[in-house]
Amino acid sequence: ETDDFGYIINTGAQKTAHTGSLFFNEPTIANGANGAQIVTFTIQSNDGKSVTHEYTLPASDYMIDAAIKVSGAQQLFTGGSANLQWNYTVLPQQDDLKYERQQSNLCFSEEGNYDFNRAEAGTQKDFEKPTNWVALKQQFFSAALLSKGGTFSSGNAQVTAKPDSIKQLLAANVNMKVPIQGNTAVIPVQWYYGPNDYTVLRGYDNNLYQMVDLGSGMFAFVKYINRWVIMPVFDFLASFISNFGWVIALLTLFIRLVTAPLTYSSYLSGAKMKALRPELDGLKKKFGDDQQGYAMEQMKLFREAGVNPLGGCIPALLQIPIFFALYSFFNSAISLRDQSFLWADDLSRYDTIATLPFSIPFGFGDHISLFTLTAVITSFLISIYNMSMTPQTQDNPALKYMPYIFPFILLFIFNRLPSALTWYYTVSNVITLGLQFVIQNYIINHDKILAQIEQKRKQPKAKSKWAERYAQLMETQKKMQEMKDRNKK
Structure with missing residues (x-):
């Protein structure tokens, strides 16, 4: 030096x-x-x-x-x-x-x-x-x-x-x-x-x-999440818990409790979508390759049933700033340096269960992180569960398999990141799987949801301006497609 x-x-x-x-x-x-x-x-x-x-x-x-x-x-x-x-x-x-x-x-x-x-x-x-x-x-x-x-x-x-x-x-x-x-x-x-x-x-x-660095670049705003939420809670937990691995686990639990109301609304929306699956499958058979006609009837069905197809997206969007806040925090938290947990020797860097004799490209490196594997596997299980709950409304193979491709991409992103972050992601995924099972099987009454949907369908609906514009757009596109088909003949 x-x-x-x-x-x-x-x-x-x-x-x-x-x-x-x-x-x-x-x-x-x-x-x-x-x-x-x-x-x-x-x-x-x-x-x-x-x-x-x-x-x-x-x-x-x-x-x-x-x-x-x-x-x-x-x-x-x-x-x-x-x-x-x-x-x-x-x-x-x-x-x-x-x-x-x-x-x-x-x-x-x-x-x-x-x-x-x-x-x-x-x-x-x-x-x-x-x-x-x-x-x-x-x-x-x-x-x-x-x-x-x-x-x-x-x-x-x-x-x-x-x-x-x-x-x-x-x-x-x-x-x-x-x-x-x-x-x-x-x-x-x-x-x-x-x-x-x-x-x-x-x-x-x-x-x-x-x-x-608690947040910079396009995610500079997450520094306020770190300063006002993440760091105070982390320091409070660390004041009476000596093992930082369990501090991170409890911090994860705190975050999931705070976001629980939005998570419940997401699962409720998913349950409603599952209840409409038979009718959506019927519409797909009825319209076949007519994607525009299918989309119009699909929107009509959602409107009649009082279902928001984007209702499950809000919690996922909320997780983005939280993830980047924790990414910045765990990369900067010197208190995690040289702190061991389970098989990880240092929570401030990646854990290693195997060292490879070669380096895999695309950021993977020459090692295998076990916390990365647990994060990827639990993400894959969540994708499988979500696919079973959500009706398929797209025939595009890329969109169909995207939930399975995403965990594979995480394998390359996470393998060099601090084990504190991949441990957080693992705990968060385990909590998600547990919440999904409990809410879907013991809290949400599917028969009651079906009855509520039927009740809403019987009520007169005032079409929103957005729905009217969307319907007009789809109708215009349908007429244009019909004209193209006639010209080809």
Whole structure:
């Protein structure tokens, strides 16, 4: 690991030197407040110019305070500013180097606004606005250079790590400018070397906590689900349960209880669709290849029976933001690092029950995750159950087999993801299977549903504007198809 810091100063007529190559006096060490130690390095010229580096090392904190004190600043610095140079290289901290690289970013805060770039070799960021801090973020740890109580006026950062290096996860050269006023200057800076722990970072008076990726990109909104729901519940459960695997299981149960009303409405809609299956099968036989005629009669049947064919989609749509919230959370939760559960050695990374002598493409990798298999198998069982409950209204083979194809796709998506996420998915699927069995067999009265459907069909129906427009559209398409058929004859 390399961590170099310094800057260029004028040492004579048209001569310069980097402070990293200069010999400072032996450091002095003094005791500071709260058990901190103050380490001071000084270098002084014969003509009275001096440079002092004062570091305050806390007893129990991740933030290092530093003060660069310069006497004769107008002569030592050119252009009225100091160009601080920080070169940082870090070794991998996780076993899966490729996945850890995907989670690594060059983070920064310009005028108090957080942003980041992917930490890929060749990535360069020019800072043209006042910048609060720059950081190199790994999956679970970060190193940051901060301007204490102010901003850097400008600067740039360039990622230099080789993409195929097994010794370096990422490296960067950071250059930040600080304006110098007067001949005696004090430049206060800070370094953060520590975990990407949301609670720890939130304790500092800057926005370093935003480095913890709780949701970004098109799913940036899920960070609010994490901050206001997932994290408080997770921390509460972890406060009295030592095993994080069971914490995740109880968190899953909590999520399913909160979404239970929508889940019940989904199953009720499925039961109504199952009750209409004989009539739908009759319509398919009646209309044969006439898809438009079948669709019109199908909508008419749903309207008469008071059935919403999309009623089962709402819980599925609700699961999407929840899944991406948990995906972000489990990828960022340092509390899961090195936490074992069942056969998984580390819940923050994938579990391995077998290592392959080759790598399977499409993201699968060279290992087999058992939690991934349990998630895929339970998803497949749910698909089989749902197919048995839902009448087939499409003849398209792709749509017919999609419920079976989806679990197979999950096999490639999940195999490299944290075992915490695949364990959550497994528990959620088991709860789904249990709820489906109990609700369909002991709570929902199918005879009563049939009676309610018949009762609604006898009631006069006021056609909605949407239904009217849809019926008109289908009627127009049917007439156009009939005209095409006549022209062919």
